[in-house]
Amino acid sequence: MANQMKPNQNINEEKLSEQLQRLLSSIEASKHAVFSESNDALLNSIVTAAGRLFGAGxxxxxxxxEAEQVLEFKVAYGPSEHTRKLIGTSFPMDKGIAGYVMxxxxxxxxxxxxxxxxFDQDFAKSVGYVPESILATPLLSGDRIIGVMEVLDKIDATSFGMQDMEMLGMFAQQAALAIDQSQQINNIQEALILGLKRLVNSDPSQDSTEILSVLDESLDETNRTLDLLELADLFNQISALGEDExxxxxxxxxxxxxxxxxTTSSRRFR
Amino acid sequence: MSEEPLRPAWSQSFTADAIQELPAYGPFAKITPEWAWKNSTGKGIRVAVVDSGVEFDHPALGDCVRGGVVVEYDSKAKDNYRIKPDDQPMDVSGHGTACAGIIHSIAPEAEIYSVRVLGRNMGGRAIQFAAGLDWAIENNIQVVNLSLSTSLEEFFGLFHDLADQAYFKNMNLVSAVNNMPEPSYPSLYSSVISVAAHDGQDPFTYYYNPNPPVEFGAPGIDVKVAWNKKQYLTCTGNSFAAPHIAGITALIRAKHPELTPFQIKSVLLACAANTRRENK
Known part of the structure; x- marks a missing residue:
């Protein structure tokens, strides 16, 4: 692979960056991100499946x-006029039923x-949805509570029961795994970019073993992260070829x- | 999903269909709730509620709250936690006040101590929990209500050691099982009295499960409980089942101070609603 990638000695770097910018923009336009920002689609399907399975409104x-000490609505299932309002809104982490679980x-x-x-009545009224019954469970990443999953308004019953609670716990485990993985990938992306920049700026005799070991430590055996490893390896090989490279x-x-x-500033929830 | 319903949930052992009648033999068949706790108020028994704190002046608690401690996570401190006295405890959520209220309603003269280990700290929750339990062991507590647990494998040994220490110091740990059918500590250790929810409302009606690890089922569904800021709420969870058994344990210990932790568990089994006793 290194041979195929051997750069032309007369490479026009400005041109390269322009081309890269264009390439990335076209990828973005085609809705296929180079690195997925998060597992929102997976979280959405978990929430939707939970809502339907529990017979919840x-x-x-x-x-x-953590920085702002608030809980943010990440994904929601329900009447679309309400869920649209909910996504991205937040409230203090110790308020409401979600805050209690937190x-x-x-x-x-x-x-x-x-x-x-x-239950924060004012908040509920502001988004136009005041539920009768709530079942809420923590999202756990090891010892840390990273969020809350809740289902509202059990249809055909006045309250959620123990079996609902146990089953929601299983959904929450899946959601927490998805969130964990997505955050890990984001961390790896950051480590990759920062680490490689440091490498390029550093003493030419220094290799990228350190970066690779950082990547290795936080890696799960997913295809996406293996791609990242390969990318890191590739950059390492290129930079080892010489100063121009x-x-x-x-x-x-x-x-x-x-x-x-x-691109991330426009895609993140606020 | 497969045709077989998703399997269970510790509380499934206590649904009306699942409860089995259990035979009692010999002298065990003669133990009755009347003998075990009739006329007992839990007087003099020290009960710790390891939780989110207890609102000491909640009207549902009379003046049973005698003090307590707050355990905070501190990565710079020795063993990563700090303990501060808490003479007039408060509750950061209501969960601990609910548990204390249930215990007090059953054992009105038991002394309750608030051990606050839950709250805003985002790391070290299991450490705080373990430190709170350790405080109870070192401070002559006789009954500890644990409506919380950890599923972290690395804490198996530490909690096992604490549960053994408590057992050898003649203490009863009463622990709500996790709401998921998976290992959690210390609720599934044999020295602990583990409790899941059933849907009855009578506070003295509880069941024994002959297929452990979860051993007892007590009311925990749509239970009216005390909450922080002097409120009351209707809640569901295994968390609210455990304090029923903690309260009954306090009654038995007050009336029969000579009993050891394993004898207490035998008395609880003998007095379970599904145990077939003589003259029942």
Whole structure:
């Protein structure tokens, strides 16, 4: 592979970066991200499946935003006019029933939500949906609570039961795994870009063993992450060829990093 | 999904269809709830609620809350936690107050101590929990309500050691099982009294499951409980089943202080609603 990639000594770096920018833009336009930003589609399907299976009026996954100490609605299932309003909204991590689950790590079902002061009535009214019954369970990543999954308004019953609670726990496990994996991939992307930039700027005698070991440590055996490893290896090989190649590599990475910055800011929930 | 329903949930052992009548033999058949706890108020028994705190001045608690501690995670501290006294405890969510309220309603003269291990800290939850249990062991607590558990494999040994220490110090740990049918600690250790929810409402009606690990089923579905900020709520969860058994355990211990933890468990089995006793 290294031979195939051997760069032309007269490579026009500016031209390369322009081409790369164009290539990445066209990929974006075709809706196929180079690196998936998150597993939103998977989370959506988990929430939808849970909502239907439980016979619930609505369902949602909320994730902790640690920096702002709030819970954010990540995905939701239910009447579309309400779910649209919900996505991206947030509230303090110790408020409402989701906040209770966040603070205790314990699942709970309650059937008198309107009399329940844990439930943030004002927030519910603001999005036009005030449920009667709620079942909520934590999303756990090891010892950490990373969010809350909830189903609202059991159809044909006044409250959710123990079996519902147990089953929602299984859905929550799947959701937590998906979130974990997606965050791990994001971390790897960052490590890859930062690490390779450092490599290119560093002493030519230094190899990229350190970066690869960082990648190795956090890797799951998924196809996507294996792709990333291969990419890292490729850049390593190119940069080992000489100063010009290393410079070209740096330019490519800079363009890519800039591109990522410009696209992620518009794609993340606010 | 397969035709077989998703298997269960510890609480499934206590549905009306699943409960089995159990024979009692010899002297065990003579043990009755009247003998075990009649006229007992739990007087003098020290009960710790290891949880989100207990709202000490909640009207549902009378003046049974005698103090407690807050356990905080601190990565810079020795063993990664700090313990602070908490003479007038508060509750960060309501979960602990609910458990304390149930215990107090059953054992009104038991002394309750709040051991707050749940809260805003995002890391070290299992460490806080273990430290809270350790505090109870070191402070002459007789009954500990644990409506929480950890599924982290690396804490198996630590919690097992703590559960053994408690057992050898003549303490009863009463633990709600996880809401998922998977291992959780310390709720599934044999020295612990493990509890899941059944859908009855009578606080003194509980069942024994002859197919452990979960051994007892107590009310935990649509239970009216005390909550923080002087409120009451209707809640469902194994969390609310355990304090029923903790309360009954306090009653038995107050009336029969000579009994050891394993004898207490035998008395609980003998008095379960599905045990076939003499003259029942």
């Amino acid at each position: 609505a369902a949602a996954i909320l994730l902790l935003n 603070m205790t790590g314990q699942p709970i079902a309650t059937s008198q939500v309107k009399q329940d002061t844990r 290393r410079k070209a590599c740096l330019q490519v990475l800079n363009v890519f990093a800039e591109y990522r910055r410009s």
